[in-house]
Amino acid sequence: MQEWRDNQINSPDKHHDILILGAGISGLCVAYELSKLGVNFQMLEARSKPGGRNETLRHGSEIEEFDRTSYCEFNRDKHLYFNVGPARISHHHERVLRYCKELSIPLEPIINDNRNTFFSIDGAFNNTPIxxxxxxxxxxxxxxxxxxxxxxxxxxxxxxxxxxxxxxxxxxxxxxxxxxxxxxxxxxxxxxxxxxxxxxxxxxxxxxxxxxVLPHLDKWARRIHFEQSKDQQATMLQPVGGMDRIVKGFVRNIPKKIRYNSEVLSIKRVQSGSEVTFRNKQGVIKKMTAAQIVVTLPLTVLQDIDHDFSAPIAQEIQNANYTSAGKIAFQSERFWETHEYIFGGISWLGSDNTQLWYPSSGFGQESGVLVGGYIFDGSAGERFANLSNQERVDSALTQMQHIHPEATEYTHNACSRSWKNTPFSKGGWSSNPPIVEFSHQDGPYIFAGDHTTYLSGWQEGAIASAHRALELLSLD
Missing domain, CATH: 1.20.1440.240 (de novo design (two linked rop proteins))
Known part of the structure; x- marks a missing residue:
């Protein structure tokens, strides 16, 4: 990365015609690096805010899904936040860690593995959590x-x-x-x-x-050894105060070149490069041309956009399969600390909601945010997406009570998100391995995003793809 910067920093012509589609982590990283070089660019983002799936909910946050809009009702305390998208940074995700240092984003440990949490394995131990x-x-x-x-x-x-x-x-x-x-x-x-x-x-x-447990290992083997997988091993980290600190760190160093509420409708080649048609918040259709387009939009979103990408990429978009991931969280008195002496970590459910996450900071405070379900299995995610907000709450509490019977006494102010049901995401992360064509420029198009790497679902993949896009861009 530093070598790329050194090679480009003295580029004499700083008036480049580059358009970035999407202000998620990969798009923001490209914009940040271009800003440091003084390169001219524009950026379109369909949402009213940056970050994409890097989203932290706090008091008053709007939660828009296709069939509903709700608001986070946590109290205003600074420690009451919910990383509804990415929530962990692996110790070997060097690119993310480098930017956290460069952007002065303080980090703290997130406890992934706690031997005092629970496993609830249906069919074993008389169906009693251990x-x-x-x-x-x-x-x-x-x-x-x-x-x-x-x-x-x-x-x-x-x-x-x-x-x-x-x-x-x-x-x-x-x-x-x-x-x-x-x-x-x-x-x-x-x-x-x-x-x-x-x-x-x-x-x-x-x-x-x-x-x-042995008869149930088809379901449980990966879960039992979860913390030993490459990207889940200790030490895991999180930004102090919420994962969106990374988004804010990028944005405060980018000139005001992000056009929000700009939904891309078509991407087509023209003589000067490519023409992008988009609709603004007022419903007005506009066009913008650029010599080079950095496309960071999720493949599930590109499925609904008229484009003329090469055949292999068009086929990959058509075949895109994203996880139906979702999360639900509650503001709660910290009963898990006072009753069970659980400080951080994950309990595993045998039911749809899969994981309970206990907060890894604010120990001893009166309240905290308990993630009452992190759903990432296909059919469970589909069911979660189709539930009303109240049904999600009722279902989460019922499942949580199998481990914590007292949960309903202490939990309130729930909020949730289904990523499949979220506009301009339409899923959690790609389930398909990336195709080699993402590594090359496709005429005026350069592709970035975690889905173009083998680190799908991780910010490290998004940033790695941004660095590759920067190498492919013509800045001469």
Whole structure:
């Protein structure tokens, strides 16, 4: 990135004819870098505000969906906000982190993995939620005990040379907290019995039988190992005060060249480059031409726009498949802290709403924002989109009560968004791998957006695509 800046900073001609479509993260990044170079550009954004899916809801925020408009009714406290789009930054998303530093956006940890949260696995443990630490401890115990006994009985001698047996047994004993007979009968790692461990020796709780989970691993394997996936590993970060701090950081460094409430209707090639037809807030149809167009609009939005992109890109747009992601959150007294000593992290539901997110900041304050559902599975997202706002609330509370029966006593002021049901998004993120044609210029068109990368759904992908677009732009 720095090399690109160094190569372009002395460009003598700063009057370039560039039009950026979309003021999401990728479009804002392109605009920010062009502004630093003094390059002339214009930007069209269909919404009345920038950021795209990077959206943080606070008191008074408008939430527009195709069939409804509602408002966030959280109190005005600064810590009461809801990142309804991206909510995490991975420690290895270097491009996002670099801009946070450059734009003076303070960061704090977001707790992705908390061993004191819950798993609610239908069909296991008498349908009773269990603590994450109980689940993981019983899983390790089963794996370690099974393999250790197989080694003891020489059942894996064809896989493991005999000279490694003792070392493996020591490792497995530690890994699973096994007894001297290589049996797993419980571990203090899963929690101690009440009234033990202070004035009397700690007594391990009875072990859970992880074999009850095995028939359900088609659904649960990925969820159980969620925090080990590449982009979810600790340390995860978030901007202090809301993810839209990144949007505001870009915008305050961009000249007033963003035309809001400008819905693109068609994109067509002309002799001078491309002509974009758009409709403004008053319904007036206008046209704008540019030699180069940076197209950052979601593929699901481009499906409704008349265009003349090349055949492979047109086909990719036609075949676009986006997740039906959605979220719902409540302002709430922090009962999860006072009742369960849960400070940040995620509990997993076996039902549609999938995840409960506990806030990772403001510990000990009277209230906080509890994400009562993060839905990203296809059919569940479809059902969520079709619910009325009140039905979303009722459904979320019913599901939440399976883990927190007292939830209805403390939660209020709910707000939600279905990204499938959101104008100018029409989905969460692309489910399809990017095509190679996105890496090249298509006549006057250059494509950017997380959907053009293998980091679909992540701001890192959006920014990486913006950097590629900057390299493809002709600034001579």
């Amino acid at each position: 603590k994450s630490k109980e689940l993981y401890t019983s899983q390790r115990g089963l794996i370690a005990s099974t393999l250790a006994q197989a080694i003891e009985q020489n059942l894996v001698s064809h896989l493991l040379p005999a000279q490694h047996n003792d070392h493996m047994l020591k490792m497995l004993t530690s890994f699973g907290d096994l007894d001297s007979n290589y049996q797993f009968s419980g571990s203090i790692r899963a929690g101690a019995e009440a009234n033990s461990g202070v004035f009397t020796p700690p007594q391990a709780q009875p072990s859970k039988d992880f074999t009850q």
